[in-house]
Amino acid sequence: NAGVTQTPKFQVLKTGQSMTLQCAQDMNHNSMYWYRQDPGMGLRLIYYSASEGTTDKGEVPNGYNVSRLNKREFSLRLESAAPSQTSVYFCASPGQNTGELFFGEGSRLTVL
Amino acid sequence: EDQVTQSPEALRLQEGESSSLNCSYTVSGLRGLFWYRQDPGKGPEFLFTLYSAGEEKEKERLKATLTKKESFLHITAPKPEDSATYLCAVPRLVILGSQGNLIFGKGTKLSVKP
Numbered sequence: 001n002a003g004v005t006q007t008p009k010f011q012v013l014k015t016g017q018s019m020t021l022q023c024a025q026d027m028n029h030n031s032m033y034w035y036r037q038d039p040g041m042g043l044r045l046i047y048y049s050a051s052e053g054t055t056d057k058g059e060v061p062n063g064y065n066v067s068r069l070n071k072r073e074f075s076l077r078l079e080s081a082a083p084s085q086t087s088v089y090f091c092a093s094p095g096q097n098t099g100e101l102f103f104g105e106g107s108r109l110t111v112l
Numbered sequence: 113e114d115q116v117t118q119s120p121e122a123l124r125l126q127e128g129e130s131s132s133l134n135c136s137y138t139v140s141g142l143r144g145l146f147w148y149r150q151d152p153g154k155g156p157e158f159l160f161t162l163y164s165a166g167e168e169k170e171k172e173r174l175k176a177t178l179t180k181k182e183s184f185l186h187i188t189a190p191k192p193e194d195s196a197t198y199l200c201a202v203p204r205l206v207i208l209g210s211q212g213n214l215i216f217g218k219g220t221k222l223s224v225k226p
Contacts, residue, residue: 004155033212041218042199042218043199043201043214043216044216045213048210056210090156092155094211094212099211099212100161101148101158103157104155105153106153106154
């Protein structure tokens with residue numbers, strides 16, 4: 001039982017390149033979330049998916065797109081990466097009754 | 113605007129030296145307050161949820177308490193393995209399916225020296 005799995009763990013991009021971060025959860029949860037974490041800023045919500053087939057913007061959605069591929073998988077895409085998107089990205093999924101968030105190990109992205 | 117503020121930013125303790133971390137919040141109707149622990153290079157790990165003023169929860173050397181304006185994470189006789197960043201968070205919305213939409217504080221980095 002892996003919980004929340006993210007790939008890749010590390011990535012270096014050049015400005016303007018695109019890439020997709022993948023997230024999968026094996027807990028049969030309905031909703032999934034993408035956060036970014038920056039020094040001095042704390043964790044901020046990018047996008048979330050309340051259920052399969054739905055997505056909604058969070059606090060900092062600009063420059064990102066998401067896809068809820070099925071109940072297990074939720075991907076985050078950077079179409080044209082910018083240095084300001086250098087960050088650690090976390091995928092998370094809340095327990096159905098408790099609301100506690102289960103986080104993945106993070107994807108560390110550097111945009112040069 | 114809903115806000116979560118944690119203090120201090122960093123705390124250095126000697127092993128066995130008890131202390132407290134603070135999380136103050138301003139939200140329009142508290143729907144729970146969460147504490148997480150984050151180790152370097154890892155994702156946050158859930159510790160506690162508190163829902164009402166006066167509530168307390170304990171886990172090993174940690175005890176979380178809640179008042180109407182703030183929460184405290186008390187660490188009793190800490191050990192080096194308690195070194196981590198501690199985050200608190202409150203829910204932003206109550207819309208179905210958005211219970212993971214949290215406002216996080218910036219965290220307190222705790223270092224416990226042997």
